[in-house]
Amino acid sequence: xxxxxxxxxxxxxxxxxxxxxxxxxxxxxxxxxxxxxxxxxxxxxxxxxxxxxxxxxxxxxxxxxxxxxxxxxxxxxxxxxxxxxxxxxxxxxxxxxxxxxxxxxxxxxxxxxxxxxxxxxxxxxxxxxxxxxxxxxxxxxxxxxxxxxxxxxxxxxxxxxxxxxxxxxxxxxxxxxxxxxxxxxxxxxxxxxxxxxxxxxxxxxxxxxxxxxxxxxxxxxxxxxxxxxxxxxxxxxxxxxxxxxxxxxxxxxxxxxxxxxxxxxxxxxxxxxxxxxxxxxxxxxxxxxxxxxxxxxxxxxxxxxxxxxxxxxxxxxxxxxxxxxxxxxxxxxxxxxxxxxxxxxxxxxxxxxxxxxx
Amino acid sequence: xxxxxxxxxxxxxxxxxxxxxxxxxxxxxxxxxxxxxxxxxxxxxxxxxxxxxxxxxxxxxxxxxxxxxxxxxxxxxxxxxxxxxxxxxxxxxxxxxxxxxxxxxxxxxxxxxxxxxxxxxxxxxxxxxxxxxxxxxxxxxxxxxxxxxxxxxxxxxxxxxxxxxxxxxxxxxxxxxxxxxxxxxxxxxxxxxxxxxxxxxxxxxxxxxxxxxxxxxxxxxxxxxxxxxxxxxxxxxxxxxxxxxxxxxxxxxxxxxxxxxxxxxxxxxxxxxxxxxxxxxxxxxxxxxxxxxxxxxxxxxxxxxxxxxxxxxxxxxxxxxxxxxx
Numbered sequence: 272x273x274x275x276x277x278x279x280x281x282x283x284x285x286x287x288x289x290x291x292x293x294x295x296x297x298x299x300x301x302x303x304x305x306x307x308x309x310x311x312x313x314x315x316x317x318x319x320x321x322x323x324x325x326x327x328x329x330x331x332x333x334x335x336x337x338x339x340x341x342x343x344x345x346x347x348x349x350x351x352x353x354x355x356x357x358x359x360x361x362x363x364x365x366x367x368x369x370x371x372x373x374x375x376x377x378x379x380x381x382x383x384x385x386x387x388x389x390x391x392x393x394x395x396x397x398x399x400x401x402x403x404x405x406x407x408x409x410x411x412x413x414x415x416x417x418x419x420x421x422x423x424x425x426x427x428x429x430x431x432x433x434x435x436x437x438x439x440x441x442x443x444x445x446x447x448x449x450x451x452x453x454x455x456x457x458x459x460x461x462x463x464x465x466x467x468x469x470x471x472x473x474x475x476x477x478x479x480x481x482x483x484x485x486x487x488x489x490x491x492x493x494x495x496x497x498x499x500x501x502x503x504x505x506x507x508x509x510x511x512x513x514x515x516x517x518x519x520x521x522x523x524x525x526x527x528x529x530x531x532x533x534x535x536x537x538x539x540x541x542x543x544x545x546x547x548x549x550x551x552x553x554x555x556x557x558x559x560x561x562x563x564x565x566x567x568x569x570x571x572x573x574x575x576x577x578x579x580x581x582x583x584x585x586x587x588x589x590x591x592x593x594x595x596x597x598x599x600x601x602x603x604x605x606x607x608x609x610x611x612x613x614x615x616x617x618x619x620x621x622x623x624x625x626x627x628x629x
Numbered sequence: 630x631x632x633x634x635x636x637x638x639x640x641x642x643x644x645x646x647x648x649x650x651x652x653x654x655x656x657x658x659x660x661x662x663x664x665x666x667x668x669x670x671x672x673x674x675x676x677x678x679x680x681x682x683x684x685x686x687x688x689x690x691x692x693x694x695x696x697x698x699x700x701x702x703x704x705x706x707x708x709x710x711x712x713x714x715x716x717x718x719x720x721x722x723x724x725x726x727x728x729x730x731x732x733x734x735x736x737x738x739x740x741x742x743x744x745x746x747x748x749x750x751x752x753x754x755x756x757x758x759x760x761x762x763x764x765x766x767x768x769x770x771x772x773x774x775x776x777x778x779x780x781x782x783x784x785x786x787x788x789x790x791x792x793x794x795x796x797x798x799x800x801x802x803x804x805x806x807x808x809x810x811x812x813x814x815x816x817x818x819x820x821x822x823x824x825x826x827x828x829x830x831x832x833x834x835x836x837x838x839x840x841x842x843x844x845x846x847x848x849x850x851x852x853x854x855x856x857x858x859x860x861x862x863x864x865x866x867x868x869x870x871x872x873x874x875x876x877x878x879x880x881x882x883x884x885x886x887x888x889x890x891x892x893x894x895x896x897x898x899x900x901x902x903x904x905x906x907x908x909x910x911x912x913x914x915x916x917x918x919x920x921x922x923x924x925x926x927x928x929x930x931x932x933x934x935x936x937x938x939x940x941x942x943x944x945x946x947x948x949x950x951x952x953x954x955x
């Protein structure tokens with residue numbers, strides 16, 4: 272009973288339940304068509320001509336493909352917490368960073384190359400720098416000029432892709448070089464994007480745990496005035512949240528661009544800001560700012576990817592897929608809604624007292 | 630008050646009179662600016678796709694001053710911006726308005742203005758919902774035929790069984806409808822098995838996920854029918870990852886569309902099997918129409934359908950890659 276209570280009060284309970292729910296659909300489907308019910312979870316090693324021996328399986332696929340949204344979700348969580356608003360420019364910033372990187376790697380105006388014009392590290396740093404610049408721009412507007420986050424980030428949301436196209440001379444730039452493709456491919460048997468995501472998560476967790484940054488950001492989000500009076504520099508903390516969000520967006524852009532070894536300004540990160548916001552919400556975080564749960568957001572990100580992969584796996588037709596996705600999201604959001612939680616609590620309490628009477 | 634209204638009306642009438650003169654003058658003497666024919670070209674942004682880049686380059690190479698044209702260009706993916714550009718061209722008094730519309734609706738009134746100003750309108754690449762009397766010619770690709778050419782090629786392969794992964798473009802687009810329609814018809818008539826049919830929205834990364842998902846499920850397949858080259862590339866990346874062989878004489882047949890140069894190179898290297906053309910080189914067709922109109926005649930047909938090829942990896946040559954690659 273004690274364990275049950277502990278589980279019930281575990282903050283990650285609902286996000287995890289949501290993820291399990293999505294996976295259960297696969298188990299039921301596999302069992303229904305007569306396959307091994309656990310085939311969804313099977314991981315195997317396969318030999319390939321291009322990448323050597325690699326890990327293979329649906330779970331690996333979800334974790335691999337979910338990398339970009341997971342990385343974005345980290346930054347988005349900080350922004351939501353500190354400013355009670357969302358950064359809707361992350362998808363466009365991803366695209367801009369990818370374009371800037373590919374422009375550096377291929378040389379301006381070159382549309383397809385197999386050799387790098389500059390060392391890889393220069394391209395990567397350029398992308399991160401561009402991400403930081405975008406983050407700083409958003410941060411300045413929000414923290415120093417007190418512009419509403421959605422309005423402030425709307426600027427780059429609409430402009431960043433266009434700037435990216437200018438940098439790429441209106442072309443889709445292909446960088447067909449193995450050292451660049453490596454970022455979106457494999458390190459040994461493991462997909463590199465997974466490793467990048469893990470490093471990001473570890474770094475940010477250590478920073479949040481070992482320094483008081485996490486607590487500072489939360490307190491600014493809960494009450495900016497009170498935290499300022501208590502001696503925190505609210506402005507600088509908000510600025511920092513947006514700066515980090517921009518940097519994480521650039522990392523997501525690097526991964527997305529390397530997967531297709533090109534900078535397709537119009538398509539990289541398209542609508543991903545919505546997925547990032549959704550994963551923060553699915554993670555049980557309030558979009559009203561304040562307290563946040565980073566692990567929840569990351570689980571939320573993988574839940575979204577699990578839904579996508581599941582729909583592909585079930586062979587749901589293209590026209591109907593968004594409807595199913597919407598239904599699943601509605602169910603998850605309702606389960607996590609406070610009034611619904613209160614209803615369940617009341618219900619189970621009533622049942623418990625009944626049991627005592629009998 | 631009355632005076633004010635009158636003044637506005639007078640001013641408007643004068644302005645209209647001026648523009649009417651401006652519009653009519655060059656047309657009357659067949660292009661007064663040193664005999665150059667003035668044309669306004671409204672196109673989608675060249676960065677939209679490789680197809681559009683090639684299309685824009687082709688138009689720019691043909692309508693040069695050396696060839697007797699004074700061409701102005703306007704680009705937008707948005708219909709209202711395109712309409713504004715069209716109005717500007719009409720006011721500038723162009724002789725011809727070439728149009729690849731972003732959207733099919735909303736063009737009636739501006740085309741009527743063009744007609745009133747004596748400007749010939751030629752549509753290229755995309756048709757619009759307007760009365761055919763409002764334009765002189767429409768030069769288009771027949772997407773249904775592109776699909777049929779590809780499907781007929783596939784039928785000709787005489788496989789013992791057809792298990793097809795069908796990766797679709799953005800649902801509802803003309804290219805998707807034409808290219809999907811042929812596959813659906815063949816699946817119904819010849820009993821082809823469609824393993825999965827999903828949209829990757831022209832996107833390589835999504836196509837990769839779809840194929841990956843089929844491989845994970847262990848369902849057998851031997852044909853990938855991708856409705857553009859990017860998606861075929863994504864699909865092939867998933868095959869490579871799973872060590873499934875593809876191309877001429879291999880386990881899986883790979884089909885793409887649009888004839889990008891790099892895609893035709895894949896055919897030449899026997900990694901893919903088929904690529905269907907969506908012809909972006911419309912300028913010669915447009916030039917023929919302009920010549921006909923300049924000689925005072927109307928084009929024989931209003932809707933001109935371009936020749937489009939389908940390339941087979943076993944017969945493609947290096948020259949084809951250079952001539953038809955975009």
